[in-house]
Amino acid sequence: xxxxxxxxxxxxxxxxxxxxxxxxxxxxxxxxxxxxxxxxxxxxxxxxxxxxxxxxxxxxxxxxxxxxxxxxxxxxxxxxxxxxxxxxxxxxxxxxxxxxxxxxxxxxxxxxxxxxxxxxxxxxxxxxxxxxxxxxxxxxxxxxxxxxxxxxxxxxxxxxxxxxxxxxxxxxxxxxxxxxxxxxxxxxxxxxxxxxxxxxxxxxxxxxxxxxxxxxxxxxxxxxxxxxxxxxxxxxxxxxxxxxxxxxxxxxxxxxxxxxxxxxxxxxxxxxxxxxxxxxxxxxxxxxxxxxxxxxxxxxxxxxxxxxxxxxxx
Numbered sequence: 001x002x003x004x005x006x007x008x009x010x011x012x013x014x015x016x017x018x019x020x021x022x023x024x025x026x027x028x029x030x031x032x033x034x035x036x037x038x039x040x041x042x043x044x045x046x047x048x049x050x051x052x053x054x055x056x057x058x059x060x061x062x063x064x065x066x067x068x069x070x071x072x073x074x075x076x077x078x079x080x081x082x083x084x085x086x087x088x089x090x091x092x093x094x095x096x097x098x099x100x101x102x103x104x105x106x107x108x109x110x111x112x113x114x115x116x117x118x119x120x121x122x123x124x125x126x127x128x129x130x131x132x133x134x135x136x137x138x139x140x141x142x143x144x145x146x147x148x149x150x151x152x153x154x155x156x157x158x159x160x161x162x163x164x165x166x167x168x169x170x171x172x173x174x175x176x177x178x179x180x181x182x183x184x185x186x187x188x189x190x191x192x193x194x195x196x197x198x199x200x201x202x203x204x205x206x207x208x209x210x211x212x213x214x215x216x217x218x219x220x221x222x223x224x225x226x227x228x229x230x231x232x233x234x235x236x237x238x239x240x241x242x243x244x245x246x247x248x249x250x251x252x253x254x255x256x257x258x259x260x261x262x263x264x265x266x267x268x269x270x271x272x273x274x275x276x277x278x279x280x281x282x283x284x285x286x287x288x289x290x291x292x293x294x295x296x297x298x299x300x301x302x303x304x305x306x307x308x309x310x311x312x313x314x
Contacts, residue, residue, distance in 0.1 A: 004025055004220055004270075005022070005023060005024055006024075006025060006266075006270075007042065007043050007044065007047065008257070008262075008266060008267040008270055009220070010024070010043065010047045010050060011044055011046060011047055011250075011253055012223070012246075012250055012267075012270050012271055013219070013226065014046055014047050015241070015246050015249050015250055015253075016223055016226045016227055016241065016246055017229050018230055018236070018238070019229070019230045019233075019234040019236060020226060020229055020230075021049050021050070021051055021076075022047060022050045022051070023051045023052075023053050023078065023214075024050060024052050024053050025053070026053045026054070026055045026080045026083060027040050027052070027053065027054060027055065027065075028054070028055045028056060028093075029055070029056035029058065029061040029062055029064075029065045030056075030061075032054075032065045032068055032069070033061060033065060033068075037068055041069055041072045042072065043072065048073065048075065049075035050074055050075060051074060051075055051076040051077070051078050051120070052069050052072075052074040052076070052077050052078065053078040053079075053122065054066070054069075054077060054078065054079055054080065054111075055080045055083065055094060056079075056093050056107070057092045057093040057097055057103060057107060058107075059106050059107050059109070059110035059111075060110065062079070062107050062110055062111050062114075063110040063111055063113065063114035064114070066111045066114040066115045066117070066119075067114050067115060069115075070114075070115045070116075070117065074117065075117075076117055076118040076119070076120055076150075077115065077117050077118070077119050077120070078119075078120045078121070078122055078152065079104070079107060079108060079120070079121045080093070080094055080122050081093075081094065081095060081097040081098055081104055081121055081122060081123040081124075082094065082095050082098075082122050082123045082124045082154050083165070084124075084127075084158040084159065084160055084163070084165055084168045085165045095123070095124055095158040095160060096127070097123075098123055098124060098126070098127045098130065098139055098158075099127060099130060101138060101139045101142035101143060102142060104121065104139070104142070104143050104146075105142050105143050105145065105146035105148075106146070108121065108143055108146040108147060108148045109146045109147065112147045112148075118150060119147070119148060120148065120149075120150035120151070120152060121143055121148050121150075121151055121152070122151075122152040122153075122154070122194070122214075123151065123152075123154070124153075124154050124157055125153060125154070125155055125156065125157055125175055125178050125179065126157035126158070127157060127158045127159075127160060128157075128158075128159060128160055128161075131157050133178055133181060136178065136182065137182065137185060140182060140189070141186070144189055149188075149189055149190060150189070150190040151182070151189060151190070151191055151192070152192045152193075152194055152212075152214050153179045153182065153191060153192065153193055153194060154194045154195045155175055155176050155178065155179050155193055155194065155195040155196070156168070156169070156172040156173065156174055156175070156195050157172045159171075159172065169195075169217070174195055174196045176193065176206070179191065179193050179210065180209045180210065183209060183210055190211040190212065191210050191211055192210065192211055192212035192213065192214055193206050193210050193212070193213055193214070194213075194214035194215075194216065197213055197214075197215050197218065198215075198218045198222075198225075199225070200228065200229060200232050200233065203215070203229075203233065204232065204233070207233070220270075220273065221273045221276065222273050222276040222277075223271070223273055223274055223276075224243055224246075224274060224275075224276065227241060227243075227246075228240050243274055243275055243278070243309075244309075246274065247271075247306050250267075250271060251299065251302060251303070251306075253267070254267050254268070254299055254302060258298070258299060263297075264293075264297040264298070264299070264301060264302070265288075265292040265293040265297065268288045268292040268301070268302055268305075269288075269292070271288075272284075272288060272289070273285075275309050278309065279309070280308045280309035281309070283305075283308040283309075284305045284306070284308050284309050287301070287304060287308060288301065288302070288305045291304075291305075
């Protein structure tokens, strides 16, 4: 979710679900160690619980990044071993790390020694020609020996050459059974599945076999998918918020951020899918897309966009 799940996005998502664990976009160790670390790591307390996802393959750099991140009250730190982009490959991290389980294990060890936080790993079921269950089981087993107890598994292999990141999310076939087998063979580990999940009905089916479900782009493009997750998945008895209520609450956040100098489109770009499938959704998206980026844009742009949904409820 690189460049997507920033702090504004997470605040918006937290308005929809109070219990789901939210993940940051993948942040490289270089961005944290040599960039504006506070800009990258800061978050509103309202966002909790949040997991920080790191990209890197140098144990010392990862350990130092973890120490810096520990000041920001993250719930866990996740090492990305699943991203197939060229930029990530050139840095020798992401999905390419599956080809060397021991390097990944060394990274996990260093990260765990650096902070008193859960260190988890997100990965694919295979990479390039390494596409067998024994390869996957060896990777998980080796990394688990380093102390990792939670694995978030994208149920597709990754092709490092020939496919774009978008194609890598669509073309390699989903293999949920392989992830289910991991749980059977490693019953003491927490196995969370990712990939192709678009409904809560699918999530509840996966939860019959696994410990958790990660939903990525579907939750971003159709965020109201999460509106009943607290009730259906977590057993909450709180009422389900309407889209209108969520929008009203986000307006307050936007107003506050604008007073700090945050640009309107930095926030509104994350809510384009709020009225997905509802009357006025297209007009809502269009008005924001055409106006929120303008230097003179104020909160009135968002208010006018919401007016085009004609008070949609539910």
